[in-house]
Amino acid sequence: MEKKDYKEIVNRHKPTESRVANAITSFLVGGLMGVISVFLTELYSYLFEIPTKDATTFMIVTLIFVACLFTALGFFDKWVNFAKCGLIIPITGFAHSIMSAGLEFKKEGLIYGVGSNMFKLAGSVIVLGIASAAFFGAIRFLIFGGV
Amino acid sequence: MTFKYNNVYINNQSTVVGPYEKKGPLGNKFDKSYKDLYCQEKSWEMAEVKLMQDSVEILLRKARKNIKEIDLIIGGDLLNQICATSYALQKFKIPHLGIFSACSTSTEGMLIAANFIDSGKIRNAIVSVSSHNLSSEKQFRNPVEYGAPRPSSATFTTTGGASVLLSNTKSRIKVDSATVGRICDMDQKDPNNMGACMAVAAGETIMDHLRETKRDVNYYDLIITGDLGLYGKEILKDYMASEYGIELSNNYSDSGLMIFDIKNQKETLAGGSGPACSPLVNYSYVFPLIEKGILKRVLIVATGALFSPTFVYQKNPILSISHAVSLESVR
Numbered sequence: 001m002e003k004k005d006y007k008e009i010v011n012r013h014k015p016t017e018s019r020v021a022n023a024i025t026s027f028l029v030g031g032l033m034g035v036i037s038v039f040l041t042e043l044y045s046y047l048f049e050i051p052t053k054d055a056t057t058f059m060i061v062t063l064i065f066v067a068c069l070f071t072a073l074g075f076f077d078k079w080v081n082f083a084k085c086g087l088i089i090p091i092t093g094f095a096h097s098i099m100s101a102g103l104e105f106k107k108e109g110l111i112y113g114v115g116s117n118m119f120k121l122a123g124s125v126i127v128l129g130i131a132s133a134a135f136f137g138a139i140r141f142l143i144f145g146g147v
Numbered sequence: 148m149t150f151k152y153n154n155v156y157i158n159n160q161s162t163v164v165g166p167y168e169k170k171g172p173l174g175n176k177f178d179k180s181y182k183d184l185y186c187q188e189k190s191w192e193m194a195e196v197k198l199m200q201d202s203v204e205i206l207l208r209k210a211r212k213n214i215k216e217i218d219l220i221i222g223g224d225l226l227n228q229i230c231a232t233s234y235a236l237q238k239f240k241i242p243h244l245g246i247f248s249a250c251s252t253s254t255e256g257m258l259i260a261a262n263f264i265d266s267g268k269i270r271n272a273i274v275s276v277s278s279h280n281l282s283s284e285k286q287f288r289n290p291v292e293y294g295a296p297r298p299s300s301a302t303f304t305t306t307g308g309a310s311v312l313l314s315n316t317k318s319r320i321k322v323d324s325a326t327v328g329r330i331c332d333m334d335q336k337d338p339n340n341m342g343a344c345m346a347v348a349a350g351e352t353i354m355d356h357l358r359e360t361k362r363d364v365n366y367y368d369l370i371i372t373g374d375l376g377l378y379g380k381e382i383l384k385d386y387m388a389s390e391y392g393i394e395l396s397n398n399y400s401d402s403g404l405m406i407f408d409i410k411n412q413k414e415t416l417a418g419g420s421g422p423a424c425s426p427l428v429n430y431s432y433v434f435p436l437i438e439k440g441i442l443k444r445v446l447i448v449a450t451g452a453l454f455s456p457t458f459v460y461q462k463n464p465i466l467s468i469s470h471a472v473s474l475e476s477v478r
Contacts, residue, residue, distance in 0.1 A: 012385065015377075080296070097290075
């Protein structure tokens with residue numbers, strides 16, 4: 001049988017993923033994350049009498065801490081599996097990816113395990129994120145003269 | 148390539164499983180189970196070592212044999228350098244052959260053992276395989292705690308160790324023949340749809356076997372593939388019908404769908420997989436039926452995806468292979 005005929009058979013028996021349901025779940029959970037973030041920012045700003053900009057940093061640190069804690073406690077992966085991009089895209093997903101990789105390689109020791117594998121998933125986000133930031137920063141500088 | 152055997156029998160078999168398999172439909176048929184995926188060890192890799200070691204020890208106990216009476220032990224698993232096997236079997240200090248054929252390792256091992264025994268080179272041999280859900284996840288996919296969502300065509304690696312004793316001593320189950328598979332490439336690149344990668348290999352091996360033994364597909368009471376899963380099973384049926392005009396119907400089943408209750412065990416998605424999947428189902432459920440004579444002729448077609456993340460990232464297809472072993476009930 002030709003490869004393309006086989007591919008046709010495979011496609012015939014391919015399950016359809018419920019994209020709409022996944023998108024709605026992600027949208028709602030992601031939205032909820034946004035609401036929580038705004039609430040936290042306002043709360044910190046009110047409690048500590050600090051400007052919104054500083055309160056935002058506090059909020060991010062809180063979310064990172066909570067995501068890492070929940071990952072370590074072992075149930076955040078189930079939430080991610082349910083909410084999908086609703087929890088992966090926000091800062092919680094980033095923290096969770098580093099934490100889970102760190103936990104995974106704990107048995108191989110600090111150097112060959114945790115240290116070298118912690119950024120297994122987040123590494124590409126950091127590298128490509130910094131690279132694109134430099135690239136777009138350069139464009140902005142060239143066009144708008146750094147304003 | 149098909150070998151016919153005159154003097155090879157299956158004397159005994161053993162199975163050890165993890166919690167998910169225990170909760171499955173065959174749960175009460177396994178020799179031993181662990182409630183925890185660590186199996187009282189420090190890491191998942193060592194847990195897999197323990198599963199295989201346990202299965203060999205239970206087999207020796209069930210067969211009332213001393214390890215010194217065993218001529219050869221053949222083993223394989225899914226981890227890099229088949230390390231779980233080496234660490235598990237070093238304890239026994241008898242001649243060992245390590246083999247890799249992904250999830251078709253069990254039938255490859257039986258085939259090698261049968262050839263040695265039939266030729267009179269050895270009297271008996273143990274074939275062991277193991278797989279562990281989390282050690283495989285760690286090696287092939289994302290960190291376990293990451294919980295990355297997976298499509299419904301993905302399969303769930305079984306946690307277990309399984310061993311079988313083959314020898315020239317007559318028993319209720321005779322190894323009738325075995326077919327060595329060929330490596331197949333249908334340009335499949337989706338690691339989340341292994342059934343699609345492997346179905347073609349199963350089809351080719353079944354066809355080679357039927358052709359070389361001049362048998363009809365209905366000659367067998369049961370043809371049981373390894374771990375094609377829900378979608379792979381349908382692909383194989385479709386492939387056999389459109390390529391060879393052969394209809395796989397009531398006498399065809401897949402181990403991946405028998406080890407888990409995929410309707411209620413949602414996490415298992417399209418079904419079980421891994422080197423232990425096929426032997427766990429066959430040793431615990433199919434072999435007793437052959438012994439009782441309920442099934443007279445069975446063709447075991449374990450299927451393996453020869454998958455390497457590195458090669459797939461380099462844009463190569465996922466290759467697959469399948470080896471078949473034909474068993475007969477002896478009265």
